[in-house]
Amino acid sequence: MRIPNLRIDRKLTTHVLEAPLAAPRRGVMLHYDDSSRDDWAVEWFTDPRCTNGYTWLVLDSGAVIELADPQMRTPHAGPCTTPYANSAYYGISAATNGLVPATIAQLESIAMICAALLHYHGWPADSLDERLVGHDAQAVWTSRYTPNRLLWGHTGRKVDPTGVRSDRQPIIDVAAMRNRLR
Numbered sequence: 001m002r003i004p005n006l007r008i009d010r011k012l013t014t015h016v017l018e019a020p021l022a023a024p025r026r027g028v029m030l031h032y033d034d035s036s037r038d039d040w041a042v043e044w045f046t047d048p049r050c051t052n053g054y055t056w057l058v059l060d061s062g063a064v065i066e067l068a069d070p071q072m073r074t075p076h077a078g079p080c081t082t083p084y085a086n087s088a089y090y091g092i093s094a095a096t097n098g099l100v101p102a103t104i105a106q107l108e109s110i111a112m113i114c115a116a117l118l119h120y121h122g123w124p125a126d127s128l129d130e131r132l133v134g135h136d137a138q139a140v141w142t143s144r145y146t147p148n149r150l151l152w153g154h155t156g157r158k159v160d161p162t163g164v165r166s167d168r169q170p171i172i173d174v175a176a177m178r179n180r181l182r
């Protein structure tokens, strides 16, 4: 499937697992992939050991790599406050890590993808608070991830795309991205 007005620079044949949607799309989830170099980041998704995956990976240059068919779900979200989050949200990842903020070009391309998706689905701009989410705001602990039952069902399992910088500058500022799209 092709989303109108969504510019793709490269389509990659990957090991990203694709499966039919288990729930209708309701928004977009932002991530970073915890990579340190773009070429390694791209290589990972063609590695047979790769079990995670997004629909789009956005490189430092702003180049958009399509890793999976947008009409399929991919393992990008895991257990979240929203059920069937892998299906409910498209997954977009900036190729960066918890310390290096997304580049201007990366943010521009992410905004371009989000705008195309909003338009394609007819999602109104005033629904962006629920439509555009960060992985960290959604990902919850379960028994599969920790034996500590007190954490089960609570967020804190993921730190992307906000990151872990000591100056608290977000790697991707989700609120700023919503404002940009409004």
Ligand SMILES: [Zn+2]
Residues within 6 Å of the ligand: 030, 031, 032, 076, 135, 158, 160
């Ligand atoms: Zn993530």
